[in-house]
Amino acid sequence: MRMFDAVIRNLPFLMGGFWITVKLTSFALLGGIPLGILVGLGRISKKKWVYYPVTFYVNLIRNIPLILVIFWFYFVMPIIIGHPLDPFPSAVISFIIFEATYFGEILRAGYQSVSKGQIEAGYSTGLNYIQTTRYILIPIAIRRMLPSMITQSIVTYQDTCLAFVIGLPEFVRRTTIVDNLEVRSIQLFGFVAILFLITCYISSVVSRRFEVKRERGY
Amino acid sequence: MIEIRDLSKWYGNFQVLRNINEEIKQGQTVVVCGPSGSGKSTLLRCINGLEPFQEGEIIVDGVSVNDPSTNLYKLRTEIGMVFQRFELYPHMTALQNITLAPMKVRKKSKKEAEAKAMELLQRVGIPEKAHEYPANLSGGQQQRVAIARSLAMEPKIMMFDEPTSALDPEMIKEVLDVMIDLSKGGMTMIVVTHEMGFAREVADEIIFMDEGRIIERGTDISFFKNPKNPRTKDFLDKILL
Numbered sequence: 171m172r173m174f175d176a177v178i179r180n181l182p183f184l185m186g187g188f189w190i191t192v193k194l195t196s197f198a199l200l201g202g203i204p205l206g207i208l209v210g211l212g213r214i215s216k217k218k219w220v221y222y223p224v225t226f227y228v229n230l231i232r233n234i235p236l237i238l239v240i241f242w243f244y245f246v247m248p249i250i251i252g253h254p255l256d257p258f259p260s261a262v263i264s265f266i267i268f269e270a271t272y273f274g275e276i277l278r279a280g281y282q283s284v285s286k287g288q289i290e291a292g293y294s295t296g297l298n299y300i301q302t303t304r305y306i307l308i309p310i311a312i313r314r315m316l317p318s319m320i321t322q323s324i325v326t327y328q329d330t331c332l333a334f335v336i337g338l339p340e341f342v343r344r345t346t347i348v349d350n351l352e353v354r355s356i357q358l359f360g361f362v363a364i365l366f367l368i369t370c371y372i373s374s375v376v377s378r379r380f381e382v383k384r385e386r387g388y
Numbered sequence: 389m390i391e392i393r394d395l396s397k398w399y400g401n402f403q404v405l406r407n408i409n410e411e412i413k414q415g416q417t418v419v420v421c422g423p424s425g426s427g428k429s430t431l432l433r434c435i436n437g438l439e440p441f442q443e444g445e446i447i448v449d450g451v452s453v454n455d456p457s458t459n460l461y462k463l464r465t466e467i468g469m470v471f472q473r474f475e476l477y478p479h480m481t482a483l484q485n486i487t488l489a490p491m492k493v494r495k496k497s498k499k500e501a502e503a504k505a506m507e508l509l510q511r512v513g514i515p516e517k518a519h520e521y522p523a524n525l526s527g528g529q530q531q532r533v534a535i536a537r538s539l540a541m542e543p544k545i546m547m548f549d550e551p552t553s554a555l556d557p558e559m560i561k562e563v564l565d566v567m568i569d570l571s572k573g574g575m576t577m578i579v580v581t582h583e584m585g586f587a588r589e590v591a592d593e594i595i596f597m598d599e600g601r602i603i604e605r606g607t608d609i610s611f612f613k614n615p616k617n618p619r620t621k622d623f624l625d626k627i628l629l
Contacts, residue, residue: 295541297461
């Protein structure tokens with residue numbers, strides 16, 4: 171086991187970092203997807219006071235690198251709210267703001283693929299806007315866009331590494347700390363790569379099983 | 389039941405409906421025909437408020453459709469609508485398609501809504517398809533589920549927008565039979581269709597529309613034999629072959 175001696179010696183510390191990565195990913199998705207559902211609705215809204223602000227937000231964020239969003243949020247928020255934020259909540263909020271725009275655009279495409287007639291069928295049975303949106307538009311769009319949404323979720327998971335720039339002791343950050351002490355870069359970062367590879371691969375296999383459901387024809 | 393007075397509608401500068409006047413009494417079946425682009429579908433969509441209109445008035449069961457104080461959602465529960473392309477919700481089974489509105493709008497219990505849905509599926513002849521998804525149903529079966537979905541709200545009026553135009557010939561009859569049944573059962577119906585056999589059998593009135601106007605109306609067979617307008621004759625020659 172000499173090959174992985176430094177990893178084994180520091181395993182609890184490294185896995186603690188991995189756990190932070192998993193938590194950050196989960197919060198980013200739990201916030202980013204629901205917000206993305208609303209952002210997507212805003213992007214197809216006929217109400218100008220909804221459409222323009224949402225579109226501005228989406229275009230702004232999507233044209234800024236994620237690392238800058240994380241930085242900017244971490245350094246600017248204390249000026250606005252008057253006290254510094256912890257890296258973890260700051261990273262979670264940055265990721266939610268960032269990912270919601272990507273999920274929003276994926277879902278906008280999904281909403282636009284739903285036939286106008288299916289929505290009108292809902293209205294013609296007396297359902298209101300919220301009901302047709304909730305029971306018809308959103309479920310159809312999510313089912314159709316599931317493969318893209320899973321891909322985006324995997325990207326989010328990989329992107330969480332960027333939170334190291336604000337000192338969040340996540341997986342990669344902790345590995346760097348260990349490497350500074352142990353000087354075993356190849357095995358340490360090799361271990362990080364393998365763990366990412368395995369978890370991402372499992373997620374994509376699971377997502378392909380979801381796609382089988384699409385045989386129902388939506 | 390439905391009163392349409394001097395109805396006019398524009399899309400931008402283009403006038404789609406011109407001075408439509410029509411009265412439909414309870415229990416009547418009115419067939420609307422005419423070339424595509426003549427405003428037939430738009431007329432139906434104005435009646436249940438899916439499309440706004442600029443001039444005139446539509447009164448459904450005593451309620452003015454374009455009165456800003458009218459609750460359109462409530463009005464639409466009284467008017468069933470069946471579409472050319474069925475428009476079933478693809479992520480729901482036939483049964484779920486039918487029970488959605490009764491449960492969410494009428495606040496019926498799942499059990500009650502499902503019992504009613506099964507009764508309706510029985511009536512349209514496909515109770516065994518209750519748990520199938522639309523993708524696994526033929527066009528004719530999908531359209532019958534769509535009819536059952538509308539009927540589940542127990543509407544006072546049923547509107548059909550070319551319900552058989554997207555169907556293969558062998559499936560047209562199964563849908564028409566359901567509609568004939570409904571009409572004979574006393575439902576107030578407006579049907580946009582070119583199925584003249586259906587019109588002959590159940591129509592109380594046949595309206596012919598062209599360029600947004602009603603240019604001909606007749607109570608039954610007379611309409612086919614001696615159309616007054618050359619456009620009508622031309623059109624009937626085409627569809628009757």
